[in-house]
């Protein structure tokens with residue numbers, strides 16, 4: 148976010164008065180990440196578009212229920228995208244792993260980097276990608292199948308042909324390691340800012 | 342489940358991939374186990390951050406257009422509801438000047454069959470870049486020959502495809518000899534009659550006009566003799582006006 152621009156929280160507060168310009172600003176700020184997430188999970192542009200539309204509309208309609216002290220507006224929006232995409236994946240029932248769920252650490256889809264926007268998002272995003280990318284492959288894979296693929300622990304066990312206890316262990320240890328390295332990154336960031 | 346068995350599941354729990362039964366057991370356990378509760382909080386924060394690991398991607402431009410249309414129409418409806426529930430704003434004071442400049446009042450004064458109602462409360466929303474231009478007005482009317490227009494309101498939204506959505510609501514039913522008529526009023530020149538209508542059982546009227554209303558000074562609904570010869574050559578009463586341009 149660039150200095151002088153309203154914060155997400157401020158924009159979300161304005162949605163309560165049906166401020167369509169605030170809505171447009173939130174869309175312009177977060178739609179690329181929202182669409183990227185939906186596309187990775189669903190592997191199909193039109194389904195991803197539907198999910199992002201639903202998510203932004205529920206942001207518009209449910210702005211009163213947003214509690215800024217509990218989560219950032221971006222986290223809230225992305226969790227709506229995530230849940231809607233999971234609903235879709237699970238509705239389909241028995242399904243193959245979408246390419247997106249296992250695509251690992253993809254390169255940027257295009258060269259048109261929005262520099263102003265990137266400054267705000269990319270540091271944290273890079274840390275998350277690194278934290279995930281440096282896990283042992285089997286932990287990374289289990290987490291991606293769970294988070295991006297929406298598979299249950301037993302489905303993951305079946306797919307990877309390992310006992311369910313192994314899957315549980317990989318998910319837990321993988322997340323714990325990510326937590327450690329992200330906590331570390333957070334502390335380094337705080338020290339640098341101080 | 343023991344504390345250790347719950348612990349083994351916490352990663353799957355934070356990633357929301359446990360069964361419903363497992364989730365219920367863990368929900369109960371962490372109420373009384375601060376150790377597991379703290380780990381859940383930690384792992385959930387990682388779960389929330391995982392969305393950032395996906396690559397940003399441009400959504401189709403049509404998605405933005407569609408969303409903006411939807412929220413503008415929703416705002417339109419919301420403004421109507423606000424206008425309906427707004428308290429009586431009393432007699433017009435500072436707002437009185439602008440509508441006197443609308444040419445139709447000259448017709449109203451000259452050819453009036455019915456007493457003009459009073460216009461109030463213009464909400465004017467200027468939109469430069471987005472797709473729907475929305476204007477809103479409401480009548481806090483006295484009486485048109487015994488017809489109470491209190492609370493009647495309207496919005497006019499010009500859409501990106503150059504059609505115009507017109508909505509008026511809270512319109513009282515009229516005696517059989519009278520009907521409503523919709524007008525577009527240019528800054529100069531005669532009002533353009535769009536058509537006559539009766540308020541339905543829900544006391545509202547909605548239409549999509551297949552022309553762009555941009556450039557007109559106002560939209561208005563008047564009360565005219567009916568059925569008569571539509572369109573009326575000129576408006577005979579001013580009932581509800583939606584100002585279209587600043």
Ligand SMILES: [Zn+2]
Nearest residue numbers: 344347374377
């Ligand atoms: Zn415990």
